[in-house]
Amino acid sequence: MLxxxxxxxxxxxxxxxxxxxxxxxxxxxxxSGMPGPTLLVIGGIQGDEPGGFTAASMLVTNYKVQAGSIWxxxxxxxxxxxxxxxxxxxxxxxxxxxxxxxDPEFDEVQKIKKIILHADVDVVVNLHDGSxxxxxxxxxxxxxxxxxxxxxxxxxxxxxxxKFGDLxxxxxxxxxxxxxxxxxxxxxxxxxxxxxxxxDVEMEKSLTYFSIKNNRPAFAVEASKSFLTYERTFYHxxxxxxxxxxxxxxxxxxxxxxxxxxxxxxxxxLKISLYDNRINxxxxxxxxxxxxxxxxxxxxxxxxxxxxxxxxxNHKKGLKxxxxxxxxxxxxxxxxxxDNSLNSVTVQIDGQNKKINIGDKVNVEKNxxxxxxxxxxxxxxxxxxxxxxxxxxxxIKRKDIRSRFSIDKNEKIFRVELYKGNKFSGxxxxxxxxxxxxxxxxxxxxxxxxxxxxx
Numbered sequence: 001m002l003x004x005x006x007x008x009x010x011x012x013x014x015x016x017x018x019x020x021x022x023x024x025x026x027x028x029x030x031x032s033g034m035p036g037p038t039l040l041v042i043g044g045i046q047g048d049e050p051g052g053f054t055a056a057s058m059l060v061t062n063y064k065v066q067a068g069s070i071w072x073x074x075x076x077x078x079x080x081x082x083x084x085x086x087x088x089x090x091x092x093x094x095x096x097x098x099x100x101x102x103d104p105e106f107d108e109v110q111k112i113k114k115i116i117l118h119a120d121v122d123v124v125v126n127l128h129d130g131s132x133x134x135x136x137x138x139x140x141x142x143x144x145x146x147x148x149x150x151x152x153x154x155x156x157x158x159x160x161x162x163k164f165g166d167l168x169x170x171x172x173x174x175x176x177x178x179x180x181x182x183x184x185x186x187x188x189x190x191x192x193x194x195x196x197x198x199x200d201v202e203m204e205k206s207l208t209y210f211s212i213k214n215n216r217p218a219f220a221v222e223a224s225k226s227f228l229t230y231e232r233t234f235y236h237x238x239x240x241x242x243x244x245x246x247x248x249x250x251x252x253x254x255x256x257x258x259x260x261x262x263x264x265x266x267x268x269x270l271k272i273s274l275y276d277n278r279i280n281x282x283x284x285x286x287x288x289x290x291x292x293x294x295x296x297x298x299x300x301x302x303x304x305x306x307x308x309x310x311x312x313x314n315h316k317k318g319l320k321x322x323x324x325x326x327x328x329x330x331x332x333x334x335x336x337x338x339d340n341s342l343n344s345v346t347v348q349i350d351g352q353n354k355k356i357n358i359g360d361k362v363n364v365e366k367n368x369x370x371x372x373x374x375x376x377x378x379x380x381x382x383x384x385x386x387x388x389x390x391x392x393x394x395x396i397k398r399k400d401i402r403s404r405f406s407i408d409k410n411e412k413i414f415r416v417e418l419y420k421g422n423k424f425s426g427x428x429x430x431x432x433x434x435x436x437x438x439x440x441x442x443x444x445x446x447x448x449x450x451x452x453x454x455x
Contacts (some may be wrong), residue, residue: 023078025108026308027115029071036068037122037164037247040115041240043073044128045093045126045207046078050325051223051232052127054266057309057324058237062265068249071121074308076112077105082311084325088273093126094202096210116211116218123218124211125166125243127236130222134192139239142226149224152239154204155212162215168193170246171219177242178235181257187224189239211258219243223283230263256368267323272312273304275338277359280424283321286329292381292419294424295333346371347428348395355454358426361413367397368430372418376425380413398432 026043043056056074057260075081077092089104096113099106100190116124130148138144148407152171159165171191179188195202196212203209211218221239223232237257244251255261270284275296295301301319310325312331319331348369349355356362370378370392378392382405388394403411412433 008177015404022077023082023209023311025073025076025078026114026310027073029069030059030063030065031069032065032067032250034067036249038069038071038119038120039240039243039247039249040073040124041127042076042112042124042128042207043236044078044081045076045087045089046086046128047082047325047356048079048080048086049127049129049225050229051129051227051236052221053081053309053324054229055233055236055240056127057307058233058262058265059240060308062254066250066252068244068250069120070244070249071115073112073115076108078311079325081309082313082322086137093207095203096207097205105244105267112207113210116207116216117214121216123170123243124216125206125240126207126218126220128222128239129225129232131225133186133224133226134190134222136190147236148192148222149226150187150235150314151222152189152190153208153220153222154193155206155218159192159212159215159217160216160332162217164247166218167217170217170243173246174219174239174242177245178238181238187235189235192222193209214450223285230266231259233260234259266327270310270323270328271306272321273359275302276340277304277357278338278340279426280359280361280427280429281407282361282413282429283328284323285410286321287407287409289330289331290407292334293331294427295331296424297335297337325384335402336419337422338426339420339425342376342418342425345376345418345428356428358418358428361429361431363431363433364398367395369393369395370416370418375420376420378405379417379419381417394399 029413041056041059044053053074054070054090056072057072059072060074077087092105095103095105095109095270097107101394109263110128130151132142132147134147134151135143143322154167154171156226157168159167163171168191175189175191182188194200194203208218220237221273223235255265271280271282273280301312307323311322313320313322315330318333321328321331344355344357346353347362348371349362349364350366353371365417372392377390380391380396380401382401383391383396402413404412407413407415413431416428416430
């Protein structure tokens, strides 16, 4: 699903650069326009904790707010997320007390501090994946007071004179909210008080304690690393919903709160759009390599995305697309001058002529025929007929296209490219998956960024 138009998205600092330049985190404000508290949710401060940053990204893509607001930073340590590292420049969650200006993450830490201390923020929740299972009494190696998993972390019991300052009570209510929705007591959550100001030197450097020191109620949620990512994500979302309930923030989501449904949403419907929608790609089930993708000569790559965890990264002579710490696909480019004169093309779909915008995907049941003007050449990737150099006005069935040229592993989606002379004019996708209707699916209103390419 695309990032919904009802969600106001503010990109704080998100770019993809060549060489050693870091990826920047993004801030998304999901606002109702109705009065109510603002909850700031942060994921990905440590790049090897996918439950936290996956849950935070789903708040952006799958939730609406009807009263109050949620601000979400789903990718705080974005470069470490992409590189599957706890912290390529050290543990970012130990940089909130004293930090040298020479530290590579100094600017990012300063930016997230400003967001935490913004006057509109009422409560901060930092999502982590923790080891084992926290228990107040020692049971065994994996279940004891020194473990972090399945816990809600507070730094102290009370933060005086703050609206949500009874930290112990708020955390206890969220614990109850979660556990009432769990059938297995072995997976219950418990409140862990680190009593940071009593001398916990490491926790004094953390994001939550920085917030507490500045009179901003803050909590951490730790889902156990003993679970797979989808289950950790499920627990994190339950916890965030518990905090929203406690604060009085009303919300909707577009899936059922079950582990199975959460699992289905992770990595689903991932899309990127290149060069002002000249090229749109569904990449969640893409082939490992997409060859001869027509990129613009002598230009940085301009791309949009519909999920904050997507990143496009230079790799050798091509580009890699990643979703968080997962590899999605690689684009092996072919470079062209671009022609921007074509905005739409007529396509006969199962016998009916339809005007299709450049960049759209159309569902085809039986056959299609591109009806472009004589100024344009049509290239249907995977179709070949001896002596034919322009595939305009040719009736195409699924069996006419070689499967290995599909963009998806299911061998259903194919590229139709249009050219004016030697210039690339744009692309549409045809999808032979069984569909109830033949609507065209657009990729508008995505988050945008740029990447410099080498060619």
